[in-house]
Amino acid sequence: MKNSQLYKGSLNTIIMKLLEENGKMYGYEITQKVKAITSGELNITEGALYPALHKLEAEGILDVEMEKVDNRMRKYYKLTEKGTTETVNRLSELEDFIRNMQSLVNPSPKLEF
Amino acid sequence: MKNSQLYKGSLNTIIMKLLEENGKMYGYEITQKVKAITSGELNITEGALYPALHKLEAEGILDVEMEKVDNRMRKYYKLTEKGTTETVNRLSELEDFIRNMQSLVNPSPKLEF
DNA sequence: GTATTATGTATAAGATTCTTATGTATATTT
DNA sequence: AAATATACATAAGAATCTTATACATAATAC
Numbered sequence A, B: 001m002k003n004s005q006l007y008k009g010s011l012n013t014i015i016m017k018l019l020e021e022n023g024k025m026y027g028y029e030i031t032q033k034v035k036a037i038t039s040g041e042l043n044i045t046e047g048a049l050y051p052a053l054h055k056l057e058a059e060g061i062l063d064v065e066m067e068k069v070d071n072r073m074r075k076y077y078k079l080t081e082k083g084t085t086e087t088v089n090r091l092s093e094l095e096d097f098i099r100n101m102q103s104l105v106n107p108s109p110k111l112e113f
Numbered sequence C: 001g002t003a004t005t006a007t008g009t010a011t012a013a014g015a016t017t018c019t020t021a022t023g024t025a026t027a028t029t030t
Numbered sequence D: 001a002a003a004t005a006t007a008c009a010t011a012a013g014a015a016t017c018t019t020a021t022a023c024a025t026a027a028t029a030c
Helices: A011-022 A027-037 A046-058 A081-105 B011-022 B027-037 B046-058 B081-105
Strands: A024-026 A062-069 A072-079 B024-026 B062-069 B072-079
Touching: A011 A024, A011 A027, A011 A046, A011 A072, A011 A081, A011 B081, A024 A027, A027 A046, A027 A072, A027 B081, A046 A062, A046 A072, A072 A081, A081 B011, A081 B027, A081 B081, B011 B024, B011 B027, B011 B046, B011 B072, B011 B081, B024 B027, B027 B046, B027 B072, B046 B062, B046 B072, B072 B081
Parallel strands: none
Antiparallel strands: A024 A072, A062 A072, B024 B072, B062 B072
């Protein structure tokens, strides 16, 4: 996704947070939501997304539910109980990560008078 | 480094920022500096650090300079001209990344009255 | 006095995550 | 009729990191 390696490792957290927020979503919907929220800056590729969803399902983080809409198949994903708990941890880790990165690149905050 | 995949992809940016700030540093010094700044939360492993330094050197981002201190060898790294330019870009990418991640996980900022 | 920890660099095997390319299929727009 | 949007899937390879191992000197602990 995108021309920056920084996003590597953040996809699972993004998926889980969106599902926590929206109840249930299908793959394509996730890609569009992410694109919209980031003003087109972050584009999740299918090659990254679908294997990630399958893995989260295999780990018991997500439940899946098929639905046929407009003659097309949709796989809706939602957080399991375990997944909901795990999401809290992931978001906490993300906060720590962002805080640490800001400490590293912003050693002396500019004081304004 | 650490028990979170989120840091994956951020090592180069961290190295470059520290070198921009401190002029020149050697590998072990970088690991200690990062540990100190993050209060022990982020530990750069040698297996990640040294290959990263070698690659940045091969890409012309870093210059190396050997120095013998206390009968031990040290390899001091510093940014090249190209590396200095590249650092500006990386830090800009990091800002975008952090902003995007905050948008994704913080959709409705809590208003306080 | 010797064993551990700290300092210092290095590589190699394997895991994880992602990119890029490809495949299939239907609906809509040009 | 062709291209784009919607929808899911996988496979090969790249990039990054973990874990383990290796070597070497200095300082500290027992």
